[in-house]
Amino acid sequence: MDRVLLVVGFLVFWVAMIGLIIWGWKNRQKRQADAIGTLPAVPEQLGAVLTPACTGLYVGSTLAPSWQNRIAVGDMGHRATGTLTRYETGILLERTGESDIWMPADSLRAVRTERGLAGKVMTRDGLLVVRWELPTGTEIDTGFRADDKTVYPQWVDDTSSDEKETA
Numbered sequence: 001m002d003r004v005l006l007v008v009g010f011l012v013f014w015v016a017m018i019g020l021i022i023w024g025w026k027n028r029q030k031r032q033a034d035a036i037g038t039l040p041a042v043p044e045q046l047g048a049v050l051t052p053a054c055t056g057l058y059v060g061s062t063l064a065p066s067w068q069n070r071i072a073v074g075d076m077g078h079r080a081t082g083t084l085t086r087y088e089t090g091i092l093l094e095r096t097g098e099s100d101i102w103m104p105a106d107s108l109r110a111v112r113t114e115r116g117l118a119g120k121v122m123t124r125d126g127l128l129v130v131r132w133e134l135p136t137g138t139e140i141d142t143g144f145r146a147d148d149k150t151v152y153p154q155w156v157d158d159t160s161s162d163e164k165e166t167a
Contacts, residue, residue, distance in 0.1 A: 028072040035063065036073040037136040042102040047088030054151045058082045058095050059143035060118030064131055070118045071140060075099055084128070084144050086155070091130060093144065101142065103132045109139060113152050117143035128152055 061076050063069045070077055075098045082095040091108065093101040109132055113125035120127070122145065130142045146152065 025072055025077075028070075032063070032071060032073050035134075035136060035138045036071060036076070036140075037134060037138075039074070039076075039099075040102045040104050040107070040135060042092060042100055043089060045089070046092065049085060049087055051086035051155055052151075053083045053085040054146045054148060054155075055083050056081070056144055056146035058093060058098075058101075059120045059127060059145055061101075061140050061142045062118050064139040064141050067114070067117050067141065068119060076101070082144070084146070091132075093142065103130060103142065107133045109133060111155050113156060114143070117141060120145070125149075125152065128155055 058080050060079060061071045063071065078098050080095040080098045082093055082098075085092050085094075088105070090102060090104040091111075093103070095101065108130065111128065111130050114127050114129045115122060115124055117127055117129055120143065126145065126149070128144045128146060130144070131139060132142065133139050
């Protein structure tokens with residue numbers, strides 16, 4: 001009888017913890033909804049490819065400058081494999097099983113490498129992080145772990161040269 005009560009008690013505790021996690025995630029979505037708003041749509045014409053596509057894992061997006069304040073609105077909080085490509089008009093992150101994320105060129109603030117983002121910690125310069133501004137004016141960081149990390153300098157160099165041209 002003691003074992004049955006112990007098992008039932010554990011199951012009740014486990015269900016309560018899962019419920020609290022879901023409740024917390026939904027509250028985070030409500031708190032962030034106004035700051036995130038509607039994401040930009042992918043345009044019909046993307047222009048020429050500036051940085052070739054690289055495959056990898058979308059780690060998540062956070063409210064800048066906090067590397068741990070994960071965005072929960074919509075499916076932006078869902079990790080997914082994907083392809084990242086830079087075009088003349090912006091950066092397109094095509095995610096498998098989730099919606100695509102379009103970062104218009106005029107909203108890009110920086111592309112850099114980081115050690116961690118959204119609870120994912122890697123080795124030094126293990127993640128490619130794009131800081132960009134949403135139409136609401138909120139800046140966010142979007143993290144991508146490429147399968148081939150040797151492409152990172154090209155991404156960072158491309159952004160640096162673009163910023164120098166516009167300055």
